[in-house]
Amino acid sequence: MNKNKIADSILSLADSIEEGVFKSNITIAVTNFGSELGIDNINNAIMQSKSQLFNIIVVGEPLEGFESYKACGDDEVAKVLKELFDEKKIDAAVTMHYPFPIGVSTVGKVVTPAMGKEMYIATTTGSADGNSIKAMILNTINGIIVAKANGIENPTVGILNIEGARIVEKKLSELSSNGFDINFIPSKRSDGSFIMRGNDLVAGTPDIMVCDSLTGNIVIKMFSTFQSGGFYETTGYGYGPSVGHEYDKAIFIISRASGTPLIKNAIKFAYESVSGDIVGISKSLYKMAKEAGLDEIINSVDEKKKDNIEDIKIPEAEIVTESIGGIDILEIDDAVLHLRKNEIYAESAMGCTGPIVMISNENLEKAKQILEKAKFI
Structure with a gap:
């Protein structure tokens, strides 16, 4: 180490002692291009985050006091970010x-009303797989990664x-x-299953709420804007970091309607996730998931044979007069056909918690055994 670097290190240490703040080596890029709320909305969040324990680089319109890289348009911004990574x-x-x-x-990460509990929404943008069932299986792993980080x-x-929730379960x-540890939590509703109701979403029953990205995107928007009229996101931490098998870029998404308070939280979310080694945990x-048969389980989603009507x-x-629950909406018709193939009369219906198969009292136990053997329940 040369004398100049030693001098810089001593000065940096002296500044940290004087200010009571010790900076890490973490650097976060924040883009200020494209907000529907104006560039000041983002720049204010950047400036208000300056005292945190990390460095900030600005991509988009240069901002005084920050290392900046000029970029105009989504494609150019993405290109600059990739180069910086x-x-x-x-x-x-x-x-x-x-x-x-x-x-x-x-x-993503939201703050639930009333209790103020933080809850991770897995997931909110992107697509872990083109098949929604497979995607939600992978989303669960992604959610666990971010929560642990x-x-x-x-x-x-x-x-x-x-x-698709029952199949995913x-x-x-x-x-x-x-052997892959998943800490399921039951619903706070009386049925007590691992399938969460709307009440659980508002209450924040689990640390991680698993869903598809389209649903998660809507959930984030509702939690972020329900106090501000729908077009200015004020609460929560945004749509969160990018996660996937062998993906090593921690890119945190906010929306064009994200307000200054939420953007500040998103920057903090980025710092804490990187500090927690999100890429290493991923x-x-x-x-571990692959050693527990993840690939085989994902592939098995396509393997179920359907009865020919x-x-x-x-x-x-x-x-x-009797009902059998726990069957996914995507499989309810197949379950009815399978029972009929086994000479049991059945009808499909919708209960308060989801789809059900209606059966006579005499055939109830036999029908359950048939459905269990065929892995409908």
């Missing part, structure tokens, strides 16, 4: 747009009651049985 000049980025490849999705050692997991239970957990003779109609 490749050159190891930044550890994370906070931006309104980035073209993620399929296989990468973002995990932010200091939650054993985060609880719930699956939002949307299309079965596949995740299989992954868990194979590599480790994906390795033309080959099935509908049994004589019966009065159906």
Whole structure:
């Protein structure tokens, strides 16, 4: 080390002691191009974050007092960010747009009303897989990665009651049985399943709420703007970091309607995630998941054979008074056909917690056994 570097190090240490703040080596790029709320909205968040324990680089319109890289347009901003990552000049980025490849999705963080609990939404943008069932399985892993990087050692997991949730629950239970630790938490509603109701979303029952990215995107927007009229995001931490197998760029997404308070939180979210080694945890957990049969479980989503409706003779109609739940909406018709193939009359219906199969009292136990054997429940 030369004398100039030694002198700089001593001066930096002296400044840190005097200010009571010790800066890390973490550098975060923040883009200030494209906000619907104006450039000052973002610049204010950048300037108000300057005293934090990290360095900030500005990409877009140069900002006085910060190292800046001029870029105009989403494509140019994305190009500059990629170059900064490749050159190891930044550890994370906070931006309104980035073209993620399929296989990468973002995990947002909200603050739930009333209790003020932080909850991770897995996921909110991007797509872990083109198949929504497979994507939600991977989203669960992504959510666990982000929660662990932010200091939650054993985060609880719930699956939002949307299309595909029951299938995802079965596949995740299989992954868990194979040795990949998933800390499921039951719903606070009386049924107590791992499928989360709307009440659980508002209450923040799990640390991680699993859903598809389109649903997660809506959830983030509702939590962020419900106090501000819908067009100015004030609360929460944004749409979160990009995560995926072998993806090593921590890119935190905000929206063009994100306000200064939320952008400040997103910058803080980026710092805390990088400090918690989000990329390293991602590599480790994906390795563990694959050792527990993740690839085989993902591939098994496509393997289920459907009964041919033309080959099935509908049994004589019966009065159906009993119900069997726990079947996903995507499989309810197949479940009914499968029972009919086994000479049991069944009808599909919708209960208060989701789809159900209606069965006569006499056939209830037999029907359950058939559906369990075929892995519908």
